[in-house]
Amino acid sequence: MTAADDAIARVAASDRLLVALDFDGTLSPLEDEPMDARMLPAARDAVDAVVAAPDTIVAFVSGRSLVDLRVIAEHDDASQVLLAGSHGAEFWIPGEGLVSHGEDAADVLLRDTLRGHAEDATAHLDGVWIEPKTFGFGVHTRRASAEAAAEANRLVDEIVAAEAPHWRRRTGHNIVEFAFRHEGKDSAIAELRERVGATAVLFAGDDVTDEDAIASLGAADLGVRVGEGQTSATVRVPDIAALAALLQQLAEARSRVRA
Numbered sequence: 001m002t003a004a005d006d007a008i009a010r011v012a013a014s015d016r017l018l019v020a021l022d023f024d025g026t027l028s029p030l031e032d033e034p035m036d037a038r039m040l041p042a043a044r045d046a047v048d049a050v051v052a053a054p055d056t057i058v059a060f061v062s063g064r065s066l067v068d069l070r071v072i073a074e075h076d077d078a079s080q081v082l083l084a085g086s087h088g089a090e091f092w093i094p095g096e097g098l099v100s101h102g103e104d105a106a107d108v109l110l111r112d113t114l115r116g117h118a119e120d121a122t123a124h125l126d127g128v129w130i131e132p133k134t135f136g137f138g139v140h141t142r143r144a145s146a147e148a149a150a151e152a153n154r155l156v157d158e159i160v161a162a163e164a165p166h167w168r169r170r171t172g173h174n175i176v177e178f179a180f181r182h183e184g185k186d187s188a189i190a191e192l193r194e195r196v197g198a199t200a201v202l203f204a205g206d207d208v209t210d211e212d213a214i215a216s217l218g219a220a221d222l223g224v225r226v227g228e229g230q231t232s233a234t235v236r237v238p239d240i241a242a243l244a245a246l247l248q249q250l251a252e253a254r255s256r257v258r259a
Contacts, residue, residue: 004235008246011222012253014200019050019250020059020084020189020213022205023073026226027060027240030173032143034064034131037072040240046247051080053251054258057196059084061188063170063177063209065134066090066098082196086134087170087209088188089181093195103135107180111136114163114178121155128152136167136179149174172207185213202250204243 001009011017024030027047028037039047051058059082062069066085070092075081083092091099115130115137122128127144130137139156141149153176160167160178170177185205193201203213204224214223214233223233226243237243 004246005249007222007235008250008253011200011202011220012250013257014198014220015055016197016199017053017056017254018059018189018193018196018198018201019056019247020061020192020201020203021047022185022207022210022226023060023062023064023069025173025206025240026204026210026243028072029240030142034140035068035072038074040244042244043240043247046244046251047081049251050247050254053254056251056254056258057082057198059192061088061185061192061203061205061213063087063138063172063185065132066092066100067134082192084185084188084192086179086181086183087185088183088191089135089179091191101181101183103181107135110164111180114159117159117163118156121159122152125152131175133177133179135181136177138175138177140175142174170209172209185209186216189213189216204246 021027024037027039027043031037047058050056060069060073061084064085066083069083069085080094089101093099115132118137119130125144125148127148129140131140139152141152167178167180168182189201189203201217201221203217204226206226211231217223225231225233225236237246
């Protein structure tokens with residue numbers, strides 16, 4: 001039995017397990033057009049298996065705005081999957097619907113103003129796209145050259161530093177995000193854990209912002225890193241297919257021990 005097998009068996013024995021999963025790069029391949037993202041079939045099958053396991057709750061935890069996360073996750077009101085969008089500033093809970101931490105009118109006005117300034121400043125740079133987000137915006141550079149990406153990030157960094165130095169800045173795969181709310185995936189996991197009464201959490205992610213959640217996990221929990229990159233996770237898998245296999249293994253183990 002490998003160390004990963006041991007770790008899966010340990011969390012599978014928990015009384016009430018929360019399986020929290022990043023979406024982009026973890027369940028879905030990264031896409032040049034972000035709204036084209038969808039779960040791979042193997043990932044969807046694995047999520048369905050975990051949802052069906054006894055005393056197990058599944059949540060998607062994403063930097064995406066909740067409205068966009070629901071689209072790409074093909075998530076409807078009948079779903080049993082909880083959602084944490086905008087890095088944990090807004091949630092969707094079965095039976096309740098939208099649960100938001102709210103937004104101030106002045107913050108919204110500043111958000112729209114800064115997003116407009118960012119769009120104007122980067123309009124001449126091919127492949128750069130400013131993504132509207134509930135609590136800020138993102139600078140996408142996946143389709144841009146390295147030079148254009150660096151210039152876009154420099155220009156927008158200067159705008160935010162001058163006009164909203166208190167905003168939170170996050171980096172990811174070919175994106176820099178700015179937000180007036182400071183929640184992170186670590187606070188999202190803490191809120192979800194308390195809400196569902198989880199005795200253990202498995203969290204899986206592939207990006208820098210996912211490390212906030214992984215680093216916050218306790219001794220009874222399990223962090224899984226998908227792909228390359230520095231991590232504090234106990235288990236690493238190479239890709240989405242390997243994560244899907246791990247989740248299927250977890251669902252089978254959970255069904256055995258909690259039957």
